Amino acid sequence: MEGRRKMSKKNKKGSSGLFRRLFMGNRIKADENVNNVEEIVSPGKQIVHNFFERKLAVFALCVVIGMFLFVFIGPLFMPNYYDSYTELTQKNVPPTMSMMSVPSELKNDIKQIDSYGTFSVGLSNAGKVYVWGASKIGTTGADLKDIPAEVQNAKIVMVGAGIDHIIAIDENGKIYGWGNNRLGQYGRPIEDNPSIADMPEELIEGTIDVANIKRLECGYQCTAILMNDGTLYLWGNKNAYSNIDKFIDNDGMEDIAFTLNYIVGVPKTGTSIFTGTRGLYGQVRSNINKKAKNIKEYLNGRKIVSMVANNSNICLILDDNSLCFAGDFPQKSVAMPKLPKDEYFTTVEAGSGHYTGLTNKGNVYSWGTNVLGQCNVSDKATGVSQIFTGAFQNYAVDANGKLIAKWGLKGYIFGTDSYGADIFQRIVNGGRMTMTIGAVSVIISTIIGIIVGCLSGYFGGKVDIVLMRVMEGFSAIPFLPFALILSAVMAQMTLSETTRIFIIMCILGVLSWPGLARLVRGQVLSAREGEYVVAAQAMGVNSWKIAFKHILPNVFSVILVTLTLDFATCMLTESTLSYLGFGVNYPRPTWGNMLNGANNATIIKNFWWQWLFTSLFLATTTICINIIGDTLRDVMDPKSNIDK
Secondary structure: OHHHHHHHHHHHHHHHOHHHHHHOOEOOOOOOOOOOOOOEOOHHHHHHHHHHHOHHHHHHHHHHHHHHHHHHHHHHHOOOOOOOOOOHHHOOOOOEOOOOOOOOOOOOOEEEEEEOOOEEEEEEOOOOEEEEEOOEOOOOOOEOOOOOHHHHOOOEEEEEEOOOEEEEEEOOOOEEEEEOOOOOOOOOOOOOOOOEEOOOHHHHHOOOOHHHEEEEEEOOOEEEEEEOOOOEEEEEEOOOOOOHHHOOOOOOEEEEEEOOOOEEEEEOOOOOOEOOOOOOOOEEEOOOOOOOEEHHHHHOOOOEEEEEEOOOEEEEEEOOOOEEEEEOOOOOOEOOOOOOOOOOEEEEEEOOOEEEEEEOOOOEEEEEOOOOOOOOOOOOOOOOOEEEEOOOEEEEEOOOOOEEEEEEOOOEOOOEOOOOOEHHHHHHHHHHHHHHHHHHHHHHHHHHHHHHHHHHHHHOHHHHHHHHHHHHHHHHOOHHHHHHHHHHHHHOOOOOHHHHHHHHHHHHHHOOOHHHHHHHHHHHHHHOOOHHHHHHHHOOOOHHHHHHHHHHHHHHHHHHHHHHHHHHHHHHHHHHHHHOOOOOOOOOOOHHHHOHHHHOHHHHHHOOHHHHHHHHHHHHHHHHHHHHHHHHHHHOOOOOOOOO
16 A cells, blocks of 8 residues: 555656756756766756857847837836827927927026927027027027027017027017928028018117007017007018918907917907907807807907917917807817906916916916827915926026926937927837737748648648749739839728738738748658657548647747748848838828838938837847847757757
8 A cells, every 4th residue: 555655656756857957958966876967958948048049149039028018018107108299390300309408507596487389499588699509490400599699789679489589589679599490480581582471670670668569479480569559570481371461451450379370369449369360269168178159259348358379279368367169179188267256367378289377376276288288287386476388398497587487398318300300209109010020020920931832842742842832822922012113002992990910910920921831841741750750640630730739849849940030030121111101191100100201312311210210229229139049059959059
């Protein structure tokens, strides 16, 4: 009985240790009187050991794993990650995190801050001007931070920022401008152009009564000055706003503002919104998420005293201190807060898609579009006396001119593209799409290649002849021209973007299998003469089982190596198709279509960040995958000298 129990324990120990011996090896115990015998390890453990002996391969593996986590988990922590937020005022911004970097000399002496797109201009109480942010103008090489000497030597009392120019007015009413003046943004252009509204002569040669200036508004290649008596000076590009002709020489406005496409004004009557286009803003709402009402019915005897505007809508301040809105509001916009009965807004400032308001109680609120955190009011915004709002930035200042809080967009770590989309966000989401397409394509090609190769190699004869002719037919297809033609045909068809992506995966998978099939066939031809195959045949094992259950696992190491290399190849092929404009279309990002603009000499020279970072991510990922594949090929080869 005792012998049986010992035998049972021995059998259990032997069965439980079978898996360990197969994959982890059989260690010889120290108490066994065996000397100078090397530890016996399984082939799998030896491969793993040899792989991790290669420092470059381990580094490549860590990079690939990190890249997968980066592109598949990263979007979960990013807002609006699907197609990335685009904003035309933010296009072609270089890598920077300085958009809210207020100069130290200005932080304790702020009188005014204004911004339009990617830069801000600040004015101290002492009359000094400061500029920060992405201040270079397109491809001209000009930098708005290069403040003219005459401006530096004057005492400035008012500043305004347009998309590519800055206006400053000194204490004597003299107007200064710098930046881009090709379309007469701040003075007379060099050449006469009928599409340019010239700056009024009296402003060029004379001065303006600073005390009577109600608003200085700088927009897209335009500048406007509104006086307290309703006189309006407007000059710049006539094509910048579709209704600009309705405002030129049109005096009698109570207030004006610029949206992205229109100039809007409030007549002296204060009962309507003037655009020159009937019905454009004929409806208003009490809050951005409320139902629109007829403006005359809503006002009900009240008057509009002032207005501010962002890109797509306007905010009207009424004579009873209430606010109302008109225009289009994007989905998921933050609603204006409901204030207590004794609290109201004394100041409202507008950005590109949001508003920031200061109440009579000193509280600060932001609402509207919050894609870039511009509505996340800082906890430090207490005891606020003034607020200044930029495109995506907000500044809170106390009564002494000291900056006490700021919130919003700091900048773009990798810059933006020609549509104003954040390149970093697009790299993360584009990598996910590129890797997904590469992985699915490899799976398709691997399945086809294994099936064809195993059947052809094991059965031979007529099966081999037929399958090899089919393989040769697919190999004869010129891959890139065929893929381009097929993609061009798809472009003419009414297909959803998801369907296009699926078809691209299938194209890559169906056209990539012949090489793997030929490799598997050769390995199976060699393995089918092995003793274990002959034994299986003698035992009457089904031929399909022999091919796929016995032979295939013994050649899988070669398949694994090829799979890794093909994965990198499919990623590059997808990138090539998208680069040529036949793959995934904008705005859905892939690393390939992000490189599409790299075939433009202007982008290559002036906007290097639009292709450099994407190229680095793509190149690093594919090189590391190839390193892993090459290393696996070496360590899986029993004839290779691992120690060398």
